[in-house]
Amino acid sequence: MIISENxxxxxxxxxxxxxxxxxxxxxxxxxxxxxxxxxGTVKLSSFLEDGKEFIHGIPFDGHCFAETYLFTEKNMR
Known part of the structure; x- marks a missing residue:
């Protein structure tokens, strides 16, 4: 969702x-x-127990991220 900068x-x-x-x-x-x-772009990733990286997504210009966590008590994983 793109929200006006103003x-x-x-x-x-x-x-x-x-x-x-x-x-x-x-x-x-x-x-x-x-x-x-x-x-630009942002890489959303986490690391598994075996040390491997899991990429959740790569949002870019105008996209938002982490907004769902604002409405829950959960941590990012």
Whole structure:
């Protein structure tokens, strides 16, 4: 879902810049914010017990992520 930047900013949103390889949300944590990608891609992944990486998705420009966790008590996995 794309929400107008002006609307987001009117409710206190902040523009954050991240670099390739930066961690935005730690696994097993609870996101406290809505994230919408202005430009670029984000890899949503977790690591299995055997050390293998599981990629949940790769959202890009205009997509949001982690929003469902704002409405639950569950941590990201």
């Amino acid at each position: 609307l987001l900013f009117s409710y206190g949103a902040e523009l954050q810049n991240y670099h390739s390889g930066d961690t935005i949300i730690e696994e097993d944590s609870t996101p406290k914010y809505y994230f919408q990608i202005k430009s």
